[in-house]
Amino acid sequence: xxxxxxxxxxxxxxxxxxxxxxxxxxxxxxxxxxxxxxxxxxxxxxxxxxxxxxxxxxxxxxxxxxxxxxxxxxxxxxxxxxxxxxxxxxxxxxxxxxxxxxxxxxxxxxxxxxxxxxxxxxxxxxxxxxxxxxxxxxxxxxxxxxxxxxxxxxxxxxxxxxxxxxxxxxxxxxxxxxxxxxxxxxxxxxxxxxxxxxxxxxxxxxxxxxxxxxxxxxxxxxxxxxxxxxxxxxxxxxxxxxxxxxxxxxxxxxxxxxxxxxxxxxxxxxxxxxxxxxxxxxxxxxxxxxxxxxxxxxxxxxxxxxxxxxxxxxxxxxxxxxxxxxxxxxxxxxxxxxxxxxx
Amino acid sequence: xxxxxxxxxxxxxxxxxxxxxxxxxxxxxxxxxxxxxxxxxxxxxxxxxxxxxxxxxxxxxxxxxxxxxxxxxxxxxxxxxxxxxxxxxxxxxxxxxxxxxxxxxxxxxxxxxxxxxxxxxxxxxxxxxxxxxxxxxxxxxxxxxxxxxxxxxxxxxxxxxxxxxxxxxxxxxxxxxxxxxxxxxxxxxxxxxxxxxxxxxxxxxxxxxxxxxxxxxxxxxxxxxxxxxxxxxxxxxxxxxxxxxxxxxxxxxxxxxxxxxxxxxxxxxxxxxxxxxxxxxxxxxxxxxxxxxxxxxxxxxxxxxxxxxxxxxxxxxxxxxxxxxxxxxxxxxxxxxxxxxxx
DNA sequence: CTGAAAGCGCTTACAG
DNA sequence: CTGAAAGCGCTTACAG
Numbered sequence: 001x002x003x004x005x006x007x008x009x010x011x012x013x014x015x016x017x018x019x020x021x022x023x024x025x026x027x028x029x030x031x032x033x034x035x036x037x038x039x040x041x042x043x044x045x046x047x048x049x050x051x052x053x054x055x056x057x058x059x060x061x062x063x064x065x066x067x068x069x070x071x072x073x074x075x076x077x078x079x080x081x082x083x084x085x086x087x088x089x090x091x092x093x094x095x096x097x098x099x100x101x102x103x104x105x106x107x108x109x110x111x112x113x114x115x116x117x118x119x120x121x122x123x124x125x126x127x128x129x130x131x132x133x134x135x136x137x138x139x140x141x142x143x144x145x146x147x148x149x150x151x152x153x154x155x156x157x158x159x160x161x162x163x164x165x166x167x168x169x170x171x172x173x174x175x176x177x178x179x180x181x182x183x184x185x186x187x188x189x190x191x192x193x194x195x196x197x198x199x200x201x202x203x204x205x206x207x208x209x210x211x212x213x214x215x216x217x218x219x220x221x222x223x224x225x226x227x228x229x230x231x232x233x234x235x236x237x238x239x240x241x242x243x244x245x246x247x248x249x250x251x252x253x254x255x256x257x258x259x260x261x262x263x264x265x266x267x268x269x270x271x272x273x274x275x276x277x278x279x280x281x282x283x284x285x286x287x288x289x290x291x292x293x294x295x296x297x298x299x300x301x302x303x304x305x306x307x308x309x310x311x312x313x314x315x316x317x318x319x320x321x322x323x324x325x326x327x328x329x330x331x332x333x334x335x336x337x338x339x340x341x342x343x
Numbered sequence: 344x345x346x347x348x349x350x351x352x353x354x355x356x357x358x359x360x361x362x363x364x365x366x367x368x369x370x371x372x373x374x375x376x377x378x379x380x381x382x383x384x385x386x387x388x389x390x391x392x393x394x395x396x397x398x399x400x401x402x403x404x405x406x407x408x409x410x411x412x413x414x415x416x417x418x419x420x421x422x423x424x425x426x427x428x429x430x431x432x433x434x435x436x437x438x439x440x441x442x443x444x445x446x447x448x449x450x451x452x453x454x455x456x457x458x459x460x461x462x463x464x465x466x467x468x469x470x471x472x473x474x475x476x477x478x479x480x481x482x483x484x485x486x487x488x489x490x491x492x493x494x495x496x497x498x499x500x501x502x503x504x505x506x507x508x509x510x511x512x513x514x515x516x517x518x519x520x521x522x523x524x525x526x527x528x529x530x531x532x533x534x535x536x537x538x539x540x541x542x543x544x545x546x547x548x549x550x551x552x553x554x555x556x557x558x559x560x561x562x563x564x565x566x567x568x569x570x571x572x573x574x575x576x577x578x579x580x581x582x583x584x585x586x587x588x589x590x591x592x593x594x595x596x597x598x599x600x601x602x603x604x605x606x607x608x609x610x611x612x613x614x615x616x617x618x619x620x621x622x623x624x625x626x627x628x629x630x631x632x633x634x635x636x637x638x639x640x641x642x643x644x645x646x647x648x649x650x651x652x653x654x655x656x657x658x659x660x661x662x663x664x665x666x667x668x669x670x671x672x673x674x675x676x677x678x679x680x681x682x683x684x685x686x
Numbered sequence: 687c688t689g690a691a692a693g694c695g696c697t698t699a700c701a702g
Numbered sequence: 703c704t705g706a707a708a709g710c711g712c713t714t715a716c717a718g
Contacts, residue, residue: 001468003711014689019713029687046469050402051711054393054694061436069422079412082439091470093404094437096425125344126389127434232633260633267635287630290575290603292610346695357705362697372703394695397710 002045010043011036022047053128061091062313063124065117067107067137068100072285073302077135077156080306088314093129095120099137114144125151131313134158139169139201152316152323156309159327166316166325168309172202175298175332176209176252177216179280182334183250184217187343188278192224192248194238194258203227206254206282224248228258235261243277249343250278256288256297259339263291274339284335293338301330345388353386354379365390396471404434405656406467408460410450410480411443415628416645420478420499423649431657436472438463442480457487468494474656477501482512482544495659495666499652502670509659509668511652515545518641518675519552519595520559522623525677526593527560530686531621535567535591537581537601546570549597549625567591571601578604586620592686593621599631599640602682606634617682627678636681644673 004022008015013032021028021036039045053059064081066074078092085092097116099107107113117134124132131151136142136158145153145162159167183191193210196203207225214221224246228234235258239251243265253259259281266273273279274293281288281297288295308328316323347365351358356375364371364379382388396402407424409417421435428435440459442450450456460477467475474494479485479501488496488505502510526534536553539546550568557564567589571577578601582594586608596602602624609616616622617636624631624640631638651671659666 001711005711015712016689016691016714017687020688023713027687032687046465048397048711049470050393050397051694052713054391054397054696055711055713057694059393069418069425075412075418078437079439079441079444082412082437083441083444086439086441091466092437094421094425094435096422096429098422098426098429101422101426122389123434127392263633263635286628287633290630290633292606292635344695348695358696359698359705359707360703363704366697370703375703391695394710395697397712398695398697400710 001048002043003048004045007036007039007043007045010039057128059091059128059130060089061093061127061129062131062133062317063093063095063120063127063129064133064135065095065097065120065124066135067097069096069098070100071137072283073137073157073300074135076300076302077306077309080303080308081133081135081156081310082306083303084307084310084314088310090130090310090314093124093127095123108140117142117144118146121146121149121153125149131317133309133313135309139172139205141201152313152320154309154313154316156305164325166312166328168305168312168328168330170300170305171329171331172205173209173212175300175334176206176254176282177213178209178332178334179282179298180210180213180252181217182336183252183278183280183340184213184219186278186340188250189219190224190246190248190250191222192242192246192251193222193226194235194242194251194253194262195225195227196230196254196258198227203254210252230255230257232257232261232264234258236264237261239265248277250280250340252280254282256281256283256285256295259295259297260287260291263295274341278340280340288335289337291339296337296340297335299333299335301332304330344391345386346391347388350379350382350386350388353382400471402434402471402473403432404436404470404472405474405476405660406436406438406463406470406472407476407478408438408440408463408467409478410440412439412441413443414480415626416480416500416643417478419643419645420649420652423646423651424476424478424499424653425649426646427650427653427657431653433473433653433657436467436470438466451483460485460487461489464489464492464496468492474660476652476656478652482515482548484544495656495663497652497656497659499648507668509655509671511648511655511671511673513643513648514672514674515548516552516555518643518677519549519597519625520556521552521675521677522625522641523553523556523595524560525679526595526621526623526683527556527562529621529683531593532562533567533589533591533593534565535585535589535594536565536569537578537585537594537596537605538568538570539573539597539601541570546597553595573598573600575600575604575607577601579607580604582608591620593623593683595623597625599624599626599628599638602638602640603630603634606638617684621683623683631678632680634682639680639683640678642676642678644675647673 132153135156142160155167226238228238239262281295284299475496478499485503498510569581571581582605627642
């Protein structure tokens, strides 16, 4: 590995001068600058990341903590983050907490969960990353960020009440409102909802958006609501209870998986989605377009959430003094396919 | 940030001694060892990663280069890698090449592609990772690994002819053979196949496995073969050509997406998969269980491929002198659902 | 515009 | 069993 010293010797200048050139200091004559730069190029010299990091305590890397990589939302967010980092020459170091595989679906009620997060933050401080992005597996208020954190951190896909910490989420409430409004405009007046778990923040926000739409459109409040488990099976069960004797013409499922369960039920009854009864999903997962008929659903802007998170953290890193922590909300889209009929 | 020096002062011993304790050297008295360890614990001291890396040129981190994070196979492999790293206290630094978003589906015919890979390797050498895992987006012979590479590298999901480089793949051929055998044992004699693109290595290996099964079971060679494009639409088109007038009782699709296209076609014709005609997929993507009836398919052991890749690279790192580069193949499983009927 | 020197926080022979 | 000292490859005041 070629070092600064060797470059300096080859050019008969001091190490300082080479370093200055490398760091774009202006106090170097054009002549020596060109000479040194050409030698750097031909030797293929690259600054030693460790040495630079040790001395300047600036590593151009940020740590990404992920609740669980296998969560459907993780990949898109990370992809967005990394595309932004690429453009700005930052490196990403990944810490996958693997919560689902470790503790199943209930990890965020687990005390060990908070320890893991703190440990990961700790680890990243030791590695001297310039900042941290915490990519949550689902929206919630994150309260386990240590008080003595002396490194920028932004939260992606969740939020915190801790002052000074920015977060980037999507506008869950508005998207649910938009989807409900679409249903209403298509003539539906009795719209059932299959929500997620009751205390979940996504559930609450979507319910709020749903009610807002009903109100805006002059319909009375919801009578047909079931909380379910986010999975296919629970969607099926909820549909069975909800659709057996109600007069609903549409069901709004708070994720695509549960919509899949509704399809199962409808199928069993010989009913066809989008014709006999309309169904809307949420998430726009890949499977939603393979349902028959293809599911109309809400698209979560994962990539954009990632981009924004990256933008915010780099902002905070390079411009720490006048950084203002905010809660950002990225807008969602509605994907219209064939599961919503007009009446 | 508390340093080695501070710990040493607090304990009235030398820096060397503290360092020796930290690194598990045996030449320290139990008494001072315990004292130092307790101080380390109570101060929450963590060795500076940069300083250690600079001095020892050992960073306990490995670089992961990924063709494209959004490829369906990437997440599972990375999850496996990281679980293994976790257990062995290694860090992962991610470099996502983002080939699909940059160059669409034909990136591996692009010259820029090789440059990107080399650049990523270069970058990782500068960062001083202990090793590199290259997670490919699909199987192929990777020929752009630089000759002067002086760092362990293993290839995941693809292979190379370059000596000294290990690779971890799945047994594509055998899985295709197994699936075909299952079809035959269920009574099918005329089994069409919708393959991927013709020159693709997955296509070739699966075709080989398919033919092997026919031969083993005493059936004559395939007459009903169409190459397609891996996507749903191309599966649909292939089904249309293939199933219109042939007497096939089953179709083996070389991925689940194309099987989805076959379902589309069958549906249109009022035919039901698994009853009128059997269909088998490959990949076990999430959408495959939402197809109706649920698709029988081949499961690719992504997680295990990741684990094995991690194991191999750590092996090579810690045991470089008697490391033997090999081509590893992890076995697949068959997921039986409802799309294959017996006759 | 240029360079000598200190120092970032460790590890590693080496001497005792 | 313990410690003084050199050095990893840089950056950064500082002096000229």
